[in-house]
Amino acid sequence: MVKQERAVRTRRAVLEAAAHVIGTRGYQAATMAEIIQRAGVTKGAVYFHFTSKDALARAVITEQTDPFLPQVSESRLQDAIDFTHQVALALRSDPLLQAGTRIAVETTFSENPLVPYQAWTDIITTMFTEARDNGELLPGVAPDRAAEFFVAAYMGVQLFSRAATNRADLPERVTALWKHTLPGLASPGALSHLDPHGRCVKVPV
Amino acid sequence: MVKQERAVRTRRAVLEAAAHVIGTRGYQAATMAEIIQRAGVTKGAVYFHFTSKDALARAVITEQTDPFLPQVSESRLQDAIDFTHQVALALRSDPLLQAGTRIAVETTFSENPLVPYQAWTDIITTMFTEARDNGELLPGVAPDRAAEFFVAAYMGVQLFSRAATNRADLPERVTALWKHTLPGLASPGALSHLDPHGRCVKVPV
Incomplete structure (x- = not known):
């Protein structure tokens, strides 16, 4: 394995370990020591990629959207619906x-x-902007403000679903949101x- | 001061101390010891009212809606809008x-x-139900489901506002939500x- 490839794999292992530890213990209680132990790599290797728990958390957040490639169909608004169900x-x-x-x-x-x-x-702003250009939005709807509202509402809906049913009813609640x-x-x-139920939903890799 | 009155005041002092400590440190980090110290009452008095931090937290949550008395006007939907701005x-x-x-x-x-x-x-279900009875809702809108969606979306909107501007822009975001x-x-x-901006908003006591 070449050096660069190994670095990519190490980085990925650390991110996944961080996700596991934070998902189990919460962000405040999670420690770098436990993340390092779970990743099964050296302390030096971890700190080479991430200088702090904060940096690691930022990477988790920044990269969480990566696996999601919204489809592009004739209706960008339907694409947005499908994306949120995905x-x-x-x-x-x-x-x-x-x-x-x-x-x-x-x-x-x-x-x-x-x-x-x-x-x-x-992501949602891009889809709403293209939807507007296709004539799919009502006049007066600003794609960026609408996207900001939508993402905030989605956050609330999924927290509600997490508290109520451990996310079992999330698809229904996303349908209701739309x-x-x-x-x-x-x-x-x-x-x-x-x-609003979304079309065929592709499961992310 | 009669005994019962003193108990009511003690209980209130403990709730306010809990709100302060939890608001500053967060729920996980807050301790009963610090709450007792801040309330300025005896440990026995606190445990008489609340047997645990969990019980105290439940009381904070249950009683947080108490100061809010939604007004009743000819439009229950406008009352709901005003209420959320309040x-x-x-x-x-x-x-x-x-x-x-x-x-x-x-x-x-x-x-x-x-x-x-x-x-x-x-609270919102009651207002939406009366709005429906007044003919203010679209046909097919179920007041309880709509209220559940609305409260979840509101939660997301206010978290977003807390993270973005420490709630400075919350009124605008509530207007956008409506x-x-x-x-x-x-x-x-x-x-x-x-x-959607709400009518004259009464500041709660």
């Missing part, structure tokens, strides 16, 4: 995604919140064609 | 309310989430009369 399914099993949510929530009240909203908001927000978002012509 | 203003300064949010968020990932959503959902959700909630006749 994320909902993954949230039930992906440790990196679960850890990202937990870090976000647990640092909200700290001096420096580690906020994962930006990456998600960027049912409640599409009438203020989609043009009448688009609205009649959209399915 | 809560938004209070969230910027009321330690009990801030502690309630923090407890909810920090215990979401535990075995036994302490969920404050129910009390808020009940702008995005009213078209899927209100009948066309009601919609034209509603002000």
Whole structure:
């Protein structure tokens, strides 16, 4: 194995270990020592990639959107619906995604919140902007503000679902979120064609 | 001071001390010892009212809605809008309310989430039900399901605002929440009369 390849694998192992430890213990209680032990690599190797727990948490948050490639179809609004259902399914099993949510929530009240909203908001903004260019949005809807609202509402919905049913009912709640927000978002012509349940959802790799 | 009156004051002092300590340190890090010290009462007096930190946290959550008496006007949907703006203003300064949010968020990932959503959902459900009876809701909107969605979305919006601006922009975000959700909630006749910014907001006592 060449040196660079090994570095990539080490980095990935550390991220996955961090996701596991933070997902189990919470962000505050998680320690670098336990993450290092679980990753099965040397302390030096970990600190080569991440200088602190904070840096590690930022990487978890920044990279949690990577496995999600939104499909591109004739309806960007339907693509957005499908995308959020895809994320909902993954949230039930992906440790990196679960850890990202937990870090976000647990640092909200700290001096420096580690906020994962930006990456998600960027993805949704892009889809809403293209939807607007396709004539799928109501006049007066600003794609960036709408995306920011949507991501915040989605965060609340998935916290609610986590507390209520350990995310078992998350897909239904995401459907309800779209049912409640599409009438203020989609043009009448688009609205009649959209399915808030999402089309065939691809399970992320 | 009669005995019962003293008990009520002690209980209130303990709740306020708990709100302060939890609001400052977080739920996990807060200790009964620090809460007792801050309340300035005896350990026995505290344990007479609350047998554990968990019991205390449940009381903070259960009682956080008490100061809010939604007004009753000819439009129950406008009352709901005004109510959520009233809560938004209070969230910027009321330690009990801030502690309630923090407890909810920090215990979401535990075995036994302490969920404050129910009390808020009940209040909004009542208002949405009366709005429906007044013909203010779109046909097909179920007041209880809509209230549950709304409370979850509100939670996300206020977390987002807490992380982004320490709640400085919360009123604007609550307005945006209503702008995005009213078209899927209100009948066309009601919609034209509603002000998502809220009418005159009474500051809670």
